[in-house]
Amino acid sequence: MRLETLAVHAGGEPDEATGAVVPPLHLATTFRHGAGAERVAGYEYQREGNPTNDRLRAALAALEGGETALTFASGMAAMSTLLETLPPGSRIAIPDDCYTGLRILAAEFLPDRGIVVERLDMGDLAAVQAACQAGLALLWLETPSNPLLKVCDIQALAAIAHAHGALLACDNTFATPVLQRPLALGADVVMHSTTKYLGGHSDVLGGALVFARDDAFTQRVARRLHVTGATLAPFSAWLTLRGCRSLPARMAMHCANAARVAGFLASQAPVERVHYPGLPGRAGHAIAARQMADFGGMLSIEMRDGAEAALALAGALQLFTNATSLGGCESLVEHRASVEGANASSPAGLLRFSVGLEHVDDLLQDLSQALDGL
Numbered sequence: 001m002r003l004e005t006l007a008v009h010a011g012g013e014p015d016e017a018t019g020a021v022v023p024p025l026h027l028a029t030t031f032r033h034g035a036g037a038e039r040v041a042g043y044e045y046q047r048e049g050n051p052t053n054d055r056l057r058a059a060l061a062a063l064e065g066g067e068t069a070l071t072f073a074s075g076m077a078a079m080s081t082l083l084e085t086l087p088p089g090s091r092i093a094i095p096d097d098c099y100t101g102l103r104i105l106a107a108e109f110l111p112d113r114g115i116v117v118e119r120l121d122m123g124d125l126a127a128v129q130a131a132c133q134a135g136l137a138l139l140w141l142e143t144p145s146n147p148l149l150k151v152c153d154i155q156a157l158a159a160i161a162h163a164h165g166a167l168l169a170c171d172n173t174f175a176t177p178v179l180q181r182p183l184a185l186g187a188d189v190v191m192h193s194t195t196k197y198l199g200g201h202s203d204v205l206g207g208a209l210v211f212a213r214d215d216a217f218t219q220r221v222a223r224r225l226h227v228t229g230a231t232l233a234p235f236s237a238w239l240t241l242r243g244c245r246s247l248p249a250r251m252a253m254h255c256a257n258a259a260r261v262a263g264f265l266a267s268q269a270p271v272e273r274v275h276y277p278g279l280p281g282r283a284g285h286a287i288a289a290r291q292m293a294d295f296g297g298m299l300s301i302e303m304r305d306g307a308e309a310a311l312a313l314a315g316a317l318q319l320f321t322n323a324t325s326l327g328g329c330e331s332l333v334e335h336r337a338s339v340e341g342a343n344a345s346s347p348a349g350l351l352r353f354s355v356g357l358e359h360v361d362d363l364l365q366d367l368s369q370a371l372d373g374l
Contacts, residue, residue, distance in 0.1 A: 007248050011056055012241070023055050031045070046234070050237070052235075068218060071208050072231070075206070079171075088114030089115075091135055092117055095121075097147075097345075098145060100340050137167065141154060141157060151287050162186070167189065170189070171190075177190075179293045180293070190209070196325065199243040203239065256360070257297065258295070261355050270374050274301050276300075303349040331356035
């Protein structure tokens with residue numbers, strides 16, 4: 001079954017009780033059981049299981065080609081639950097360019113769990129090889145990365161990790177399963193902030209982990225989720241499942257619009273560089289062309305005159321809203337260094353764009369008028 005068909009039908013089977021073609025929403029926090037706690041219909045308490053969440057988990061596993069999936073209250077909850085399940089004393093490696101939340105988690109919280117974190121350029125296979133030889137429990141990838149859109153070779157890195165007994169996890173939020181299937185390339189776990197493209201409408205917070213195998217480690221992660229309680233609410237699961245059904249159609253337009261926007265910005269004198277894996281000649285373009293079906297709806301630029309020019313451009317845009325997050329129908333722009341604060345790792349002159357579903361000519365006109373005013 002092709003992915004577009006899976007997106008519509010996985011987890012979307014008609015309701016057995018009513019025949020409704022839209023999945024039902026089960027809000028119950030508790031479920032009737034027998035006098036001896038016998039489960040009448042397989043459920044007991046919402047934190048450990050819910051029919052709406054189960055539909056979403058089935059859909060995500062199908063879309064990513066995994067054996068099982070877990071859903072969480074946020075992407076950070078998914079990420080932290082996975083990493084904190086590793087034994088104390090474990091060493092992990094994360095990308096040198098990565099989501100700020102992961103960077104803060106690695107610096108401030110994982111050390112309290114006894115987990116040692118190393119930051120690597122995931123494009124440097126020799127450096128990754130050396131780190132794995134020194135003993136890694138897990139290699140964390142983010143491709144394309146946030147906010148520099150760096151691309152790394154999932155298949156090559158999976159081979160290195162597995163040769164040294166390490167797990168490989170991949171944040172697939174930017175690409176989505178429509179554009180990239182990390183499990184098929186050797187990853188053990190895929191993480192999503194479902195808040196972004198999977199939800200798709202900037203109205204639902206959530207996260208997910210999809211596992212290649214339902215093994216002992218997967219069960220330990222599931223147990224930690226159950227006990228620590230970072231559970232996705234049923235309504236959030238329902239909204240995310242709704243978003244999954246239109247994901248392939250939306251991603252096609254996100255990609256087409258972003259490619260036009262990236263090409264336009266690459267030709268503008270105030271723009272020093274454009275970070276977008278779809279631009280020929282850019283570092284990582286060949287890998288992206290091989291492991292991705294298209295190049296995504298995210299891009300970033302660095303302004304030639306630094307932070308002042310970046311802030312001026314962001315302030316002059318009218319269709320691109322200055323807001324955090326990404327993957328919704330509306331186009332967003334964000335000066336990442338301002339959002340990251342005192343310990344920002346993003347370049348001072350960088351703007352990140354989430355290119356939405358507006359008509360691309362209107363977006364280009366908005367960028368043009370804003371650049372003309374600099």
